[in-house]
Each structure stands twice: as structure tokens, then as C-alpha cells.
Amino acid sequence: MTTAQPERSYRWSRTHAFMDERGLDGLLVFGSDRSDRYDAGQYLGNDRRYQHLVVPRDGEPVMIGFSAQVAAQNMLSKERELDSWIDDLRIGRHTALMPQVAEELGLAGRRLGVIGLGWGSPFAAGGWVPKPTWEAISSRLEGTEFVDVTADFGLLMACRSERDLSRLARAAAAGDQAVRVVRELAKPGVSERELYAAAYASMLADGMRVTWMLMQSGLDNYAWGEPSWLIREEPSRILEDQDIVGFEMFPTFAELNTHINGSVLVGEPPAATLRCAEIARTAYEVGRDLLAPGRSFREVAEAMEEPLAEAGAWHITPHVAALNPLLAGGGLDVGIDRQVPGFAERFPHVDTENALFDFEIQEGMTFSLQPDARLGRHWALVGGVVVATGSGCRELNEVSPHVQHGG
Template structure:
């Protein structure tokens, strides 16, 4: 699904204004088909990268230029109506240099994705061919630009949340003792695909046996057979037709839960409720994290994990919720304060070592002028199923 030209103009206006404020003559926006790195190109050029990687070059006040691998030039390529100039050089570094040298002003070049996305060889090529240019990491600036979503973007997130809710509905229909994680995942993948979902990221979480004892872990669904007393904790993230990520996570069991499992799940729910209650424009992300920790500890459980992050066309965006509280060597990031229109995934993760009970649940929220709005229709709780039905 393509975004509107009105949305294009809004994004470009914000991007060009930020470039002028920070003194950039041009931006080189890097993207790759990795889940957390392809949203940059979709944001700037409405280009949904099918595979590999590529760049979008943005000169101040001009339409961007796409620079993509040569093998993407033919066949069913996902070109957008936003950009008319597509380049497919044999070497991407050569293509970038050619585009950048085509304008007289390229002295200060901002690179979006310099630290995590841009290929080293392309960076070295620019440094060698443009020795007088100053190459600057513009990733933080870009995160500030895209953190607040438009009404059109929020509608895309709502559509994605509808898909994850239907996937959870399917889980509640089929989950039972004797089924494997992989079988549950297959049904949820199928449900998402039929509704237009893409790039599903499905993780299951459990206490795994290690030589040093049980420890919390997570990974892709495997052939683990669910038993009556197991807690099936899943995290499901998916992109809807408009390209926006959402996350939904719940805890599911079958037999009556142990006291430890119930305590940990209650603590997760309390932490999420405290976070949702504290969200609003002007609120520091560190304060949201502190409220999560306070609510969890009141339930007799401890949390040492950061509690959330922004969502958008990438699965991990600013703002970070609590990274500066949990990790003393980390800053609050480029967006330390919440604003209306931001989309957040909140997901406290708890672990009680003495009982090997772990807890994790997640919801997607939209920050509003009044506080926040949760996108899932399913309450935050431990779900106990009896023979494939909710209880």
C-alpha cells in the first residue's frame, strides 16, 4: 500500500527543515532488508525494499534520488510514485559519488544509518572521493523527524494491530497441551498473511535449562511440545499493509498456574498499567520506566530490563523507554520526552530466579493529548485455556 502524496509532502517538509536547522547540504539515507533497517527508505521515498540494501540521497529542497543495487533494476521492482530518479549502478559507492558530485553544495553530508546500516566500503568510497566533505552521522536527527506520526501513519498502525489481534484470536482457538510451538506459529503466520501482514517476527520465551541452572531465554518457535503446566509466552510483531510495526505479547497456560507464575504475570500487568497511566505529552521516557519498576516491585518482583521503544516503519525506533535507567552507560536517546502522535511498544520482562518464573507481555500504544490509547482489544492478563478455549 502506497502512502499519499500529502504524506510525502509532510515528511519531506519536516526533513528539509531539520536539514536546514542542522546545516546539512545533503542526506545519504541508508537502508537494508534487515527488519530494523528498511523503514528509512520507506519513510523518505515510500520504497519497500524487497531485499539487499540501498540508499536515498536527499539534497536540500529537492526530490530525493534512489541509488540501488543493479539487480533491483528489472522485473517486479517496488518503485514508488514519490521519486522519479532511480539509479542502479554496478557499484553503489560509485553511484553515490556520482550523485553527490552532481551538485555544487555537498560540503556537509549527513548519513542516516552511519553506525548500523551503511556499508563500510561505501563510506570509505565517499571519504576518498569527497575529501573536503564532512561526513556526519544524522541518525539522531532522522529519529527526531519521524518520531511523531501523522493521522495517516497512525491509521496504518491501527490496521497492523487489527492483524495481531486476529492472530492472537487464532492462538486462543488452537493452543492446547500436546501442540508444538511451531504448529501455533504456523497458524498465526497464515492468519497474518491472509490479512496483509508481512515480515512477522514471532518469538517464544521460556526458562531454558543451562549448566548453571534455568535462565530466561527467547527465540523462534521450535518443536517444543506444550504441556499442561507450561506457560506459553509469545511476542508477535508484524507489519501491516501500510508498513507499520506493532507488537502484541501475552502469557498463556492450561492448568491452574503456580503461585510464582501468577505473581510474575500480575507484576507484568501492574508494570504495563503503570506505564500506560504515566504516558502523555511532555513526559520523560525515564519517568515511564521508573513507574514500571515501582509497580513491579510493589508486587514483590524485580525488573532489570528496559520496558519499551518506539514503533513505526521500523520495528525499533526512538524513543527508548528506560534504556538510560537500566543501563547506566546509555543515554535516553535522541527523543527523551514523549509527544502526541508517537507510537510505543511497552513490554516489561521479569525473571524470578528462585522459582524460575518469567513474565513478559507487550502492547502497542499511541500517545495522545490526553494520555495514551492502547491498540489491542485483549486485556493484559495471564490467559488460561481449557481444551482450546479462553477461560
């Protein structure tokens, strides 16, 4: 069965063109263990995350795996006539094997692009290759010209094929279903843990990789992140009347990632919460209507700030994120120092000015529009995955972009 071979041709042909345009004889690709953020090794090998590759301009990639289990799985897939893109797979330390393979392929002393040394995401602004690792490899390849192409290759990866977009739509649908599950369960007396477990189970049942989830609840909760009972030993919060539950889910299918942000209201929330929901929805619509090929990421991010500024609201999470890979996010923590009493005095060094990685939006790029709006300690957020198309922006989520009312 070779259903993915056209996808391999799509990715590899674009990679060869990328090397031609930059005068590169090959690529050294350092894998990442977070394919929801950036993993060119997984993109080119269609295999496990965190494997490394040497990619010659003329010829097929060589994968360097950490264990025989990687090779065994590859071999078993071929025996079962399943898709496997890589034929040449070496097992061992990449500090030794990467320069050895480069020499074997005639790439020593040539001009090589390196993926993993530069901007890979807001979480890996300086790359993810440890200094001793890079020194061990580069010292073995004397006379070789190394060019950091991490950010540029990330933008190439971001333009997804129609096949990938259909996979992404499946992941987005799984996120919507998990939101429905939370909506049905959310009522006074139910714990955060019950909601978290049910949403997680729903996504797993739909065949998703679920890396983690963010969830907070409470009428006047100005925090964000994973529930603290996952981090340290403390009780799971119990929902009360007038509560709101906010979440960010990350269902991933075929290593294509989504950010599903949303809110569920419990009972009859106060007017301030409903106003936050209106502001967040307005910001979502601004992003949706503006996002299109030819626009800049910064232009969309800054436009989504305007409804909050006009309403005197603040936000703690980014309004927009570039997905697959997670190359960029909008500003975060904007206004918390002004609107949460005592915050600025206790944390005077919190930086609320955020530098954006800017780029031109192209057709096939995927994003999460995920605004949250907060008035003092009241809050609400919405969100969903969108795709830049030739005619503008296509929404993949139907449920999460609207605040939901619990059962």
C-alpha cells in the same frame, strides 16, 4: 491512483524543514535491511528497504538501487498508476553512485547530513555503514562537511502522521487476532510448532509482513527468544497442564512495526504464575498512565520498573520500546543474576546495567509497552502498541495487554 501523495508531502516537507534547521544542503541516506528498526531510505522513498538516497535541500531525492529489479518494479507501479514517489532511480554500487550523484546535484563541498553513521537503535548503536564503504564515498567528496544526523532524523521519523497511525492500528489488530488464534489452540498435547505456525499464518492472512516471532513455553522457563528448534535441530516442545506460553510477535503493515507481547495460560497455573501476571499488568498500567508528550523515555522506563522492584520480581525483556523506528528500549536482564540459581556463577560477565537512549516524547510517537515479570523461574508477560497523543496515551491492542487463558 495517488492516495499516498499527501503522505509524501508530509514526510518530505518535514525533511526539508529538518535540513533548514541544521543548515544542511542535503542528506546522504544509507538504507537498512531492517525497516522495523530504522530505515530512513524506506521512509523517504516509500519503496523497498535497503535502498540508498541522496536528498538535496532544493529538489527531489535520487534513489540508488542494488538491482534492475528495483527499477522494474518502480516502472511497473507507474504503468499500473500505483503510488511511486521516486522518479530518478539509479542502479549500481552506491560506493560509486552516491558521490557521483552528490556532485551532479551540486552537493560536493557543501554541508551534508549523513544517516547511518550514528545511533540508529540499541541494535545499531554505531550505525550500520561499513568503514570501507564510508571511506570510499567520503574520499570522493573532498571538502564536504559531513554531519551525523542519524539519531535526530530518527526522532523526526518517529512522529507519525494520522495516515501512518491508522496503518499501525491495522497491524496491531492483526497481532491481537494472532493472539486469539494461539489462545484457542493452546492446550496440553499441542506443540510449540503448531502454535507458531498458526500465529504466523494468521498474520500473513491479514496482509502483514512477518519478520520473525519470539516464543517460549513451560512452567519454569527463565529463557527468552525464538524457540530453539528454529535455531538448531531439536524437537518442538509439547505443552503440558499448568504451562504458560509467552510470545512476541512483530506484524508489520506498510513498513510500520508492532511488538505484540503476551501470554496464554494452559490449564490452572500455580499461584506464582498468576502473581507474575498481576505484576506485569500493573507495570503495563503504570506505563500507559504515564506515557504522554513532554515526558521523557527514561521517566517511563524507570517508572515501569517500580512494580517489579516492590514485588521482588525480575525481568529479562525490556518493559518499553520506542517503535517506528526502534530507537530505544528499556532495561533488560534486570535481576536474573540474583534470582536464577547458578546463573551468576556460570555467566559472571553478564551486564545487567543498561544505558538508555533518552528523549522527550512527542505527539504521534509510537511505543510498545511490554513488561514481563518473573519470580524465580515463574513468569508472565503482557504488552501492546500505544500512541502518544495530545491528551496522553492511546492503546491500539485490546487482547495482548491481558494474560489469556487457553482453549
